[in-house]
Amino acid sequence: MSFDYSMIGYRIKKARENKGITQEILAESMDVSNAYISKIERGRTPVNLDNLGKICAVLETSTDYILRGTNKISDDYTRNEIIDMLEGCSPEKIKLIALVIKPILDYNGDG
Template identity: 40%
Template sequence: MSFEQDEIGQRIKARREELGFSMRELARRTGLSASFISQVENKRTNVSLDSLRLIAEQLDISIHHFFSEPIIDQSYSTAAASNENSPQAASEMQYSPIVRAGSRPRLYFPDLGVNYELLVKDLTHTMEPIFGRLSPGSGNIARRLRKPTEEFIFVLVGKLLVGLEDEEHILNPGDSIYFEGNKLNKLACASEDSEVVWLSVITPPAF
């Protein structure tokens, strides 16, 4: 089990107990079995993306709740470094707007071959930028979002299949697409022998 999957079980348990749900009650609400939820919480099995969506909906949280914690970035601005004794410098040293490549919050599903990385430190703003990777042959990972959104996708590497209502589109490197989130019903790797990598921006944050 990966580190991210290990953390997911702990966070499901913490949120379930916060709401006062028993495993049996969460199982009833999601249609999953209580034994499966127990195995996930106790780190004995991985949870699929679809099952995690069901659980998140019933726990009244977004999928973002299960992203790994970002690694704290100790970098700070040049202005702060030159005047470390000022209140403004102290504030800037505590927070940097930069998200380094190795410190992105991540959510990884090894069984699906899908990896999501958040390109901001939190979702307190109006946009949610996500870096996605899908292995060849991966299936449909379209997301059920909790509220109306708009989304932009830009493909960096490989081929991405995007299904919008009754139409499917193949995006190649450099291609982009903009759509209403509720129209998305399919997202899959269309490359035969290489992964697909893309950048997605959702507004408002609802992943």
């Protein structure tokens, strides 16, 4: 999976602005430079996992929102997660998964 760093930066900027936090405050809270935050927000520098965690903690947002633009609690997130899991499966595994899923989908809950 590849990431669009300009979209990640855009989401970080949006979350930061929604919290009313300046780049300077975010940078200070993470012990990094303003220039680093600016580069991340413009998609010029990829954010590493440690700093992503710090950003999310300060901005009180999820990594799922920053990386994918979705929240874990949404139905779309779960649907996308299932699709992602299926992408690497062999045709045989897909058939097996379908055999497991079909009875669940056919179940009407009356019994």
